[in-house]
Amino acid sequence: MENSNYTAGLGPKVDWKRIFFIFLGVFLFILVYFAPTFPDAIDPLGKHFSLSREGKGAIAVFLLAGVWWVFEVVPIGVTSLAIGVLQAMFLIRKPDAAFKDFADPAVLFILASIVIGLVFTKTGLTRRLAYRMLLVVGERTSMIYLGCFVLTVLLTHVMAHTAVAATVYPLLLAIYSLYGEGDKPTRFGKGLFIGMAYVAGAGSIITLLGAARAAVAIGFFNDMTGRAIGFFELTYYMFPIGWVMTLLLWVFFMVFFKPEKKVIPGLRDRARRLHKEMGPFTTKEILTLLIVFGSITAMSLRSFVPFLGAIDKTAIILTSTILLFVTRILEIKDLEDIPWNIFLLFGGAMSIGFCLWDTGAAKWLAVNWLAMFKEANWFVFVMSIAFFVMVMTNFIMNVAAIAISLPVALVVAPYLGVAPEIILFASLVTAGMPFLLLVGAAPNAIAYDSRQFTPGEFFLYGIIASVLLMVIVGLAALFVWPMMGMPVTISG
Numbered sequence: 001m002e003n004s005n006y007t008a009g010l011g012p013k014v015d016w017k018r019i020f021f022i023f024l025g026v027f028l029f030i031l032v033y034f035a036p037t038f039p040d041a042i043d044p045l046g047k048h049f050s051l052s053r054e055g056k057g058a059i060a061v062f063l064l065a066g067v068w069w070v071f072e073v074v075p076i077g078v079t080s081l082a083i084g085v086l087q088a089m090f091l092i093r094k095p096d097a098a099f100k101d102f103a104d105p106a107v108l109f110i111l112a113s114i115v116i117g118l119v120f121t122k123t124g125l126t127r128r129l130a131y132r133m134l135l136v137v138g139e140r141t142s143m144i145y146l147g148c149f150v151l152t153v154l155l156t157h158v159m160a161h162t163a164v165a166a167t168v169y170p171l172l173l174a175i176y177s178l179y180g181e182g183d184k185p186t187r188f189g190k191g192l193f194i195g196m197a198y199v200a201g202a203g204s205i206i207t208l209l210g211a212a213r214a215a216v217a218i219g220f221f222n223d224m225t226g227r228a229i230g231f232f233e234l235t236y237y238m239f240p241i242g243w244v245m246t247l248l249l250w251v252f253f254m255v256f257f258k259p260e261k262k263v264i265p266g267l268r269d270r271a272r273r274l275h276k277e278m279g280p281f282t283t284k285e286i287l288t289l290l291i292v293f294g295s296i297t298a299m300s301l302r303s304f305v306p307f308l309g310a311i312d313k314t315a316i317i318l319t320s321t322i323l324l325f326v327t328r329i330l331e332i333k334d335l336e337d338i339p340w341n342i343f344l345l346f347g348g349a350m351s352i353g354f355c356l357w358d359t360g361a362a363k364w365l366a367v368n369w370l371a372m373f374k375e376a377n378w379f380v381f382v383m384s385i386a387f388f389v390m391v392m393t394n395f396i397m398n399v400a401a402i403a404i405s406l407p408v409a410l411v412v413a414p415y416l417g418v419a420p421e422i423i424l425f426a427s428l429v430t431a432g433m434p435f436l437l438l439v440g441a442a443p444n445a446i447a448y449d450s451r452q453f454t455p456g457e458f459f460l461y462g463i464i465a466s467v468l469l470m471v472i473v474g475l476a477a478l479f480v481w482p483m484m485g486m487p488v489t490i491s492g
Contacts, residue, residue: 018073025067032060033090041367043408055361057092058352062361062395065352069437072455076438076448077341080348083355093355101354102347105314110162110346110442111338112317116292117166117446118337119324121173123285124278130174131275139267141188141259146250148172148192149199153246156203156210159296163317165200165443172196173450178267181260189452191257195249198435198465200443202245205432206238207231209300212313213431217402217424224410225420237425237486241476245433248468256461284329291327295320342445349439353396357404362396366404370412378418378489379477382426385409386473390430390466394440402427419487426473433469435462 033056041049051059061083068079080102087098101107120126137147148168155164172192179188204210208218208231218229298316302308308316324330356362366388373384385405392401409423434440436459438448444458482488 018071021067021071022073025064025073028063028067029060029086032063033057038364041364042371043367043411045411049360049364049367051361051364052359054092055359055364057087057090058355058359058361059365061086061092062352062356065348066395066437069439070455070459075341076445076455077344077348080344080346080351083348083351087351087355093358097358098351098355101351102344104347104350104354105312107343107346107350109160109314109317110445111343112314112321113160113163113166113442114338114342114446115166115321115324115330116163116317117170118334119288119292119330120167121170122334123282123288123329125285125288126170127174128275128278128281128285130171131271131278133171134175134178134267134271135275139263139265141261141264142254144175144264145191145195145253145259148175149195149246149250152196152199153203153206153242156200157207158209158300160212160299160313161200161204161210162442162446163296164203165196165446168196168200169193169446169449176450178270179261179264183451185452186260187257188259188261189450190457191253191259193447193450193452194257194458194461195253197441197443197447198249198433199246201433201435201441202242202249205429206242207235211432213402214428217406217428217431220402220406221420221424224407227420229421229424237481237484238428240480240484241429241472245469245472248472249465252465252468256464287327288324288329291320291323291329339449342449345439345445346442349396356396362392362401362404365392367408370405370408374412374415376416378416379474381409381412381416381418382422382477382488383470383474385423386426386430387470389427390434390469391436393431394434394437402431414490417489419490421486422477422481422488425481425486426477429473429476430469433466435465435469437462 035056038051038056041051043049064086065079065083068074068082069076073079074082084095084098084102087093088095092098117126120129133147133151134144137143148171151171152164152168155167176189176192179186181189205214208214214234218234222228295317298308298311299313302311302313302316325332356365369388370384373381376384388405389401392405405427406423409427410420412418413420413423434444438444438455438458447453448455448458477488
């Protein structure tokens with residue numbers, strides 16, 4: 001068969017679409033980097049925020065990376081390397097700062113989470129769990145969707161959504177292998193893996209254990225307002241939002257990624273037979289469970305045990321990685337199975353996030369955006385903050401997206417009669433669900449490793465899912481949270 005990359009008798013086929021988006025990213029970089037100085041951003045108190053040459057450069061890199069990531073003009077990990085290179089070459093940040101972010105603790109946390117998924121697959125724990133789950137949910141693909149989504153959300157109640165995604169991902173691979181379509185992309189495959197990424201975000205907003213963003217944001221909020229938000233108060237307000245989003249996302253995937261097959265005939269019998277053939281738990285499986293769930297328990301208890309709270313969560317989860325090699329459950333050849341493209345992706349995401357933060361570009365963007373709504377209706381103002389955080393969290397750390405918007409929002413809020421609580425909770429909801437870009441959250445990138453979808457597909461369907469998210473935030477702000485007792489406006 002003739003290679004599709006060649007045109008008969010004319011040599012290699014030119015991919016004009018790829019070339020166009022390569023040069024579009026470069027054009028946007030040059031346009032912004034060499035543009036005249038932008039006007040200052042002015043907050044509601046009249047304070048000016050200028051955009052430095054470095055800040056302008058950060059926005060230029062941000063635009064190039066966004067185009068290249070969405071259209072995958074080069075491997076996503078290579079785009080991440082370009083982020084560090086551009087910062088160093090154009091003197092936007094010092095090289096030791098730009099490249100150090102590729103080994104940030106958050107990036108190493110993702111690496112350790114991926115290793116957990118890897119060891120679950122190698123030992124057979126993934127297949128064992130997959131067969132058990134299929135015995136419960138049955139042969140209807142709609143119920144398989146729902147079962148996988150519910151399992152993912154339940155796990156995010158007690159462990160970080162990155163670790164959940166890394167654990168559930170191989171489970172989905174095992175389930176998809178029984179679908180009967182090999183490795184080729186299908187609607188069912190797209191829905192299964194993109195769905196896992198989306199609902200991992202929805203579940204992660206419900207408790208303090210689902211992600212670090214809530215604990216950091218609450219601490220920041222307490223410093224600014226003197227108002228403490230407790231563990232159970234967060235869950236009280238977030239529980240209905242997280243679970244409603246999960247169920248709506250299930251409907252979303254049944255509409256846009258309706259499986260080609262309504263039923264997988266004989267799936268339950270096959271799962272029962274395969275599970276029986278696996279026999280009892282092996283020593284390696286038991287040891288793996290002890291190591292992995294030991295580290296997960298330690299991370300979960302950090303919020304309640306002062307001694308553990310002083311230990312970094314990345315150090316705890318990396319301890320499990322070390323122990324898996326010490327006990328020879330994993331060997332050096334297993335390192336070859338780590339998706340380094342995904343690892344580099346998050347290194348680049350951290351680098352551009354810190355670049356926007358350190359140069360003041362993120363603050364300049366936030367002030368400019370929120371200043372447009374300083375005289376708006378309280379509801380419009382709250383939605384504007386939620387929207388800004390939702391967009392920014394697709395590019396930079398969600399904690400940073402909240403940290404740059406909350407100070408400005410909390411200054412404006414009293415003049416509009418807006419209670420600070422609703423600003424915090426609306427921001428936390430959208431910060432947890434970056435549906436547009438793979439770099440928005442680790443589960444997005446982990447799901448991409450399935451090769452069931454392209455970054456462009458993820459982006460396009462993410463627009464629809466993001467609209468759905470904003471509708472839910474709006475309904476929560478107008479009806480749900482006020483009925484539950486949250487103050488949304490203040491008098492005077």
